[in-house]
Amino acid sequence: MTFLSRRALEFLLTFFLAISINFFLPRMVPGDPIKLIAGNAAPQLGKERLEALRAQYGLDKPLSEQYGIYLKQLARGDLGMSYRYSGGRTVVEVLGENFRWTLLLVGTSLILALVTGSALGIWSATRRGDAVDLGLLSGVYVLRSIPPFWLAMVLIPVFAIQLRYFPVGDSYSVPRPEGWENIKDVARHAFLPIVILTLAYLPTAFVVMRAAMFGIMESDFIRTARAKGVPNVSVVMKHGLSNALLPVLTSFMVDLGQMLGGVTVIEAVFNYRGIGNMMFEAVKSRDYPLLQGGFLLFTVTILALNIITELLYPYLDPRLRRGTA
Amino acid sequence: MTTQIQVDSTPHFRALRERPFPPKRTTLRLARVVGWMGAFVLALMLVFAFFPDVAAPYDATERVALPLQKPSAENILGTNDLGQDLFSELIAGTRASLLTGLIVAVISVLVGTIVGLVSGYLGGWIDSVLMRLTDLILVLPFLPLVILISVYLGPSQRNIILVLAIFFWAGPARLIRARVLSTRTDTYIEAARALGANPLQIMAGHLWSSVRPLALVQVVLVASASILAESSLSFLGLGDPSGKSWGTMLYFARASGAFLSDAWKWWVLPTGLMITLTVLSLGLIGYSLEQRMVRST
Numbered sequence: 001m002t003f004l005s006r007r008a009l010e011f012l013l014t015f016f017l018a019i020s021i022n023f024f025l026p027r028m029v030p031g032d033p034i035k036l037i038a039g040n041a042a043p044q045l046g047k048e049r050l051e052a053l054r055a056q057y058g059l060d061k062p063l064s065e066q067y068g069i070y071l072k073q074l075a076r077g078d079l080g081m082s083y084r085y086s087g088g089r090t091v092v093e094v095l096g097e098n099f100r101w102t103l104l105l106v107g108t109s110l111i112l113a114l115v116t117g118s119a120l121g122i123w124s125a126t127r128r129g130d131a132v133d134l135g136l137l138s139g140v141y142v143l144r145s146i147p148p149f150w151l152a153m154v155l156i157p158v159f160a161i162q163l164r165y166f167p168v169g170d171s172y173s174v175p176r177p178e179g180w181e182n183i184k185d186v187a188r189h190a191f192l193p194i195v196i197l198t199l200a201y202l203p204t205a206f207v208v209m210r211a212a213m214f215g216i217m218e219s220d221f222i223r224t225a226r227a228k229g230v231p232n233v234s235v236v237m238k239h240g241l242s243n244a245l246l247p248v249l250t251s252f253m254v255d256l257g258q259m260l261g262g263v264t265v266i267e268a269v270f271n272y273r274g275i276g277n278m279m280f281e282a283v284k285s286r287d288y289p290l291l292q293g294g295f296l297l298f299t300v301t302i303l304a305l306n307i308i309t310e311l312l313y314p315y316l317d318p319r320l321r322r323g324t325a
Numbered sequence: 326m327t328t329q330i331q332v333d334s335t336p337h338f339r340a341l342r343e344r345p346f347p348p349k350r351t352t353l354r355l356a357r358v359v360g361w362m363g364a365f366v367l368a369l370m371l372v373f374a375f376f377p378d379v380a381a382p383y384d385a386t387e388r389v390a391l392p393l394q395k396p397s398a399e400n401i402l403g404t405n406d407l408g409q410d411l412f413s414e415l416i417a418g419t420r421a422s423l424l425t426g427l428i429v430a431v432i433s434v435l436v437g438t439i440v441g442l443v444s445g446y447l448g449g450w451i452d453s454v455l456m457r458l459t460d461l462i463l464v465l466p467f468l469p470l471v472i473l474i475s476v477y478l479g480p481s482q483r484n485i486i487l488v489l490a491i492f493f494w495a496g497p498a499r500l501i502r503a504r505v506l507s508t509r510t511d512t513y514i515e516a517a518r519a520l521g522a523n524p525l526q527i528m529a530g531h532l533w534s535s536v537r538p539l540a541l542v543q544v545v546l547v548a549s550a551s552i553l554a555e556s557s558l559s560f561l562g563l564g565d566p567s568g569k570s571w572g573t574m575l576y577f578a579r580a581s582g583a584f585l586s587d588a589w590k591w592w593v594l595p596t597g598l599m600i601t602l603t604v605l606s607l608g609l610i611g612y613s614l615e616q617r618m619v620r621s622t
Contacts, residue, residue, distance in 0.1 A: 014461055021470070025477055129352050138359075141612065145549070145605035147556050150575060150597030153584045157593075161585060168585070254463055261468030265557050269579070279469060280561060283476055295473050298466035306464065 007310060011303050018299040022292045023070050027063065079296070080289035082282075091293040094278065099297060101171050102274035104190060106263050106301075109197035116198070117205025118248065124206070125213030126236055137210075140203045148200040149265040155192055156269070166192050169271035193270050200266075201259055208251045212244040246317045253309050256302055353616055360613025366606035373419040383410040385417035385569055393581070393588065402591045405574075406581040414569055415595055421482060421570035423603065425555045428486050430548035433493035438540050440494065441501025442528045446509055455498070462495040468557065475563040482565045485558055489551050497543040501536050508535050538618045542611055549607035556600050571600050 045053070054060050058069055073080070079091035124136045160166045167173065171189050176182055216222065217240055225239045264276030271277060275294050282290040314321045373380060383389045390400055392408040402411040444455040471488050478484040508514065509532070517527055558564060559572025566573065574596045578584060583592045 010457075010460075013457075014464055017461055018465065021465075025473065134352075134355065141608050142601070142605060145553075145601045145608055147553055147560075147597060147600050147604075149557060149560055150593070150600065153575065153579065153589065153593045154597065157584050157586075157589045257464045258467045261466040261470075262557075264468045264472065265561060268561060276469075279472055283472060283561065283563070286476065288476075291473050291476060295466065295469045298469045299464075302464055302466055 007307075011307060015299070015303060018296065019071075019074060022296060023067060026288060026292075027066075079293045082290045083285065083287045091289045094290060095275065095293050095297055098273055098275050098278045101272060102263060102267070102276060104186075105193050105197060105267070105272070105274060106260060108190070109194045109201055112194070112198040113201030114205050114252070117202040118209040120202075121206045121209025122213055122236060122241065122244075124210045125217060128214065128217075136206070140206050143199060144203040146199075148196050148262060149269050151199065152192070152196050152266060152269040155196065159192065171273040189272070193266050193272055196266055197263060200262055204255050204259060205248075205252060208248050208255075209244065212247045212251075213240055216240050216243050242316075246313065249309055249312070249316065253306055256305060260302055261298060356613045356616035359609045363606040363609030363613065366602055367610065370419050370423055370603050370606070373416050374423045375420070377413075377416045377420070381410075381413035381416040383413040385409055385413040395587075396591050402595060403588070405592065406577060411574075411592060411595075414574060415571075415599060417569040418571045418574055418596070419599070419603075421564075421568055422552050422555060422572070422600065425482060425486055425489075425570070426548040426552035426603075426607075429489045429493060429551040429555075430544045432486075432490040433547050433551075434497050434540055434544045436490070436494040437497030437543065438501050438533075438536065440498040441536070442505055442532055444498070445502040445505025446524060446528050446532060452502075456502070459495040459498050462492060463499075467492060467554075471554070471558065472561065472563065475558060480563050480565060482568055482570070485555055485564060488558075489554055493547050493551060497540070497547065500539060500543065504536050504539055505532055508532065538614070542614045542618065545607050545611040545614065549604045549611065552600065552604050552607070571596050 051060075058066055061069075077092060079095070082089050082091050082094050120136055120140075124133045127133045156168060160168045167189055171186065172182070173185050173189075177185050217236075222235060222239055225235050230239070261276075263274065264279055266272075267274040267276035268280035275297055279291055279294040281287075282294065377385070386409065388408040389410050390404045390408050392404055392406050394400060394404040394408075396403045400410045400412065402415065405411055405414060440455050440459070444452045471492065474488050474491075475484055478488070514527060514531055517531055522530075555564070555570065556572035556575070559570050560575045560579070562576050564570055564573050564576070575593065578588070578592045578596070583589055
């Protein structure tokens with residue numbers, strides 16, 4: 001219990017630091033934040049309008065008071081208004097609309113990458129040093145060197161434009177089809193982005209699994225199992241894999257922060273309606289509240305995934321069950 | 326976020342880190358061959374970076390023909406939306422991409438090494454604070470935060486270097502700390518301490534020489550990661566728009582719709598291949614160094 005509450009505290013601390021970054025970043029950079037908010041329009045607005053804007057955003061108050069207001073708004077789930085949608089749309093609305101698409105892409109490709117990457121990693125580890133291992137390893141090295149967004153820029157002209165297998169851009173067709181056709185339509189739009197993201201996440205899963213299995217396959221209990229005459233498949237899958245799962249998941253989660261954000265560029269290339277593409281559009285229109293909201297949502301997602309994995313640990317490793325139950 | 330403590334206390338991880346069984350001889354020979362291949366490609370890229378005139382037929386910032394031309398005898402990869410020679414641009418882009426990668430790598434590994442040495446050797450609250458900080462940096466969504474910071478700082482190559490270095494020191498710091506933890510109780514360190522060496526001498530002298538191979542590998546690997554990250558950022562339009570880098574080339578290729586027409590074959594394809602080749606060469610050098618390190622320990 002103490003372990004869990006300590007972890008919970010750490011997650012809370014991380015979350016708190018992330019929202020603080022959100023607050024202090026725009027106020028730390030040199031220059032007047034109101035000029036950032038007003039953007040290119042600042043010179044035309046005149047002094048009075050600027051002061052009015054300043055008061056509207058509470059920027060005339062001392063920093064500590066501003067921080068308090070910011071935290072209070074955040075606690076109410078208020079992330080401010082987006083600049084881009086002049087009709088007055090809240091950041092939370094825009095995020096909620098886009099998030100499911102990012103979740104679809106990231107969720108599917110993370111699972112696909114974990115499964116295929118791990119399977120290849122195990123295969124590689126059991127054939128250490130021979131042609132299969134070196135072949136897979138060099139494949140992964142090449143894959144890791146390819147910029148995923150560039151791969152998208154090469155696959156789109158071939159598969160979407162010339163061969164017309166897949167639609168170009170967006171996450172659904174604009175008069176949305178009904179029922180089953182709708183699911184097929186969404187799947188067709190998501191296919192290429194998911195392929196590319198899976199290929200982007202796969203090397204990490206492969207490398208981590210391969211390294212973990214190397215260590216395990218050389219331990220004494222594996223030798224004992226082999227000596228007992230346990231069939232090879234059972235040695236690898238039961239004795240080896242069940243011991244590798246926990247360290248693999250742990251290392252995979254460490255890299256999550258670096259990996260997950262990669263969806264931003266991919267969505268931008270495909271013009272896919274997710275948080276990433278929304279952030280890309282927000283960069284162009286300098287929509288700071290939207291950018292900060294996007295960053296916050298990514299952070300929360302990563303923290304949530306981390307918490308879920310930690311809760312899975314006792315199921316993966318019986319040694320941890322006594323400690324937490 | 327997932328803690329170092331857990332990773333360290335799992336026996337499999339200890340096995341992983343120390344790798345008790347040396348790689349086979351054939352693997353080592355192969356590692357040496359691919360290492361030299363990587364070094365050759367990297368050397369070629371360095372020549373392009375510092376002496377672009379060797380390969381580039383034109384000045385990449387000069388307008389030499391009509392815009393958006395197909396490949397021809399004069400412009401072997403055609404021209405971009407401004408009428409600049411794409412092949413020359415490709416060569417000129419080497420400098421920004423490669424230098425960004427190398428500068429970021431040197432800065433981050435330097436910071437990471439110092440943090441790792443201090444944290445691992447001194448321990449205590451300094452260690453806790455520094456490790457919480459690295460955990461925080463590793464858990465934050467890399468690209469979204471980098472986008473956020475870059476937007477506030479404004480698009481320029483210097484800011485990209487700064488932002489990437491803020492992130493990339495954490496990984497090396499963690500690895501170096503782990504290595505320090507496993508060597509700090511070695512007899513020669515204790516002997517040095519018994520002889521009255523101060524912590525600074527031990528860290529800068531003894532411990533540094535034991536983590537140096539690891540730090541070298543990290544420079545190479547961080548450089549390759551930075552080149553990839555730089556290309557993503559420039560591609561999103563966060564790089565210096567007037568500077569020539571592979572990422573900005575792809576940005577303009579996308580902006581002018583090159584990948585929706587036939588132009589992707591001579592504009593998009595070679596540019597990405599240059600990135601892949603450079604990143605791969607660094608990866609191969611890193612792999613080769615890693616294998617040598619495993620054998621010598």
